[in-house]
Amino acid sequence: MANFFPRWTNWVPIKLVVCGIVIVCGLTAGTWYYVTPKYTKVRYQPIQPVPFPHDIHVxxxxxxxxxxxxxxxxxxxxxxPNTQTCMNCHTQVQKDNPKLEPVRVSWKTGEPIDWVWIHRTVDYVYYNHAAHVNRGISCFSCHGPVNRMPVVYQAKPHSMAWCLECHRHPENFLRPEDQVFNLDWKPEDVKPAEFVAKYGQPSDAREDFSKKKKLTQTQIGQTLKERWNITPPQNCQGCHR
Incomplete structure (x- = not known):
């Protein structure tokens, strides 16, 4: 009896299996490389030309x-910071410390210190620091507990998904503007009556925030979001200009 299908079709199942294996391996490799901290640089902690312990200074x-x-x-x-900023203190403090020799050399020669960048936004992403810190986004939200770091490392992934999480739910990250640079701030530090007197409360709130013992991050964030009319962009043009 003659074959109904051509002879070459005998290889189709094998080819499909091979293609499936290649696709699965490719997806696994891509996920492993692009999603893990190795790619997002989480915990990246380079050696700097001058040790600067943020925990001591801050x-x-x-x-x-x-x-x-x-x-x-x-x-x-x-x-x-430029060398002048360092030398404002270190002409008097620790002025003979050998670890600060690169700073003193820079001061004498005028050559800048070759600091190693840790938090660096890729060229195709627009990010405005001033726009964020002036609207209640703390250094802590993006850089982690830098004030507790003897050696600075990258604490957050700074991926697009990570950024969008904040843009979609800014109330989870907003804080009073006078606490933006206080990296130890916590929502329970807020005094409800004083907070409401200054910022009010959301128009759809079902209870009087000023009479509460403590406010949650969401309650604080929702209040500030409405007060400052914060509507972060979620489209491509917001960051890719």
């Missing part, structure tokens, strides 16, 4: 983020 000495990152409230990009 937590122990009480330095404000803006002393070194002075452009963060007015510019799209947050600046790395």
């Amino acid at each position: 937590t122990q000495l009480g330095m404000d983020c803006r002393y070194c990152h002075s452009f963060v409230e007015v510019a799209a990009h947050s600046n790395v």
Whole structure:
């Protein structure tokens, strides 16, 4: 009896199985590379030319983020401090510490210190620091507990999905503007009566926030979102310009 199908069709099942294996392996490899911390740089912690313990400067000495990152409230990009900023203190403090020799050399020669970038936005993404910190997004939300880091590392993935989580639900991250640079701030630190007197409460709130013992992050965030009319972009043009 003659074959109904051509001889070459005998290889079709094998080819389908091979293609299926290749596709599954490709998807697995892509997920492993692009979704894991290896790609998103979470925990990336390079060695800097000068050790700068943020935990000592911020937590122990009480330095404000803006002393070194002075452009963060007015510019799209947050600046790395220049040598002059370092030497404002270190002409008197730890002035003979050998670890600060690169700073002293930079001061004498005028050559900038070659700091290693940790948090760096890719070229095809637009991000404005000033727009965020002036509307209640803390350094902590994107950079983690930098004030507790002896050596700074990248604490958040900074992926598109991660950014969109905040843009879709900003109430989970907003805080009063005077607490943006307080990296130890917690919602329970807010005094409800004072908060309501300054910011009010959401128009659809079913209870008087000022009479509550504590406010949740959501209650604080919803209030600030409505007060400041915050509607973060969720379309492509918002970040890819």
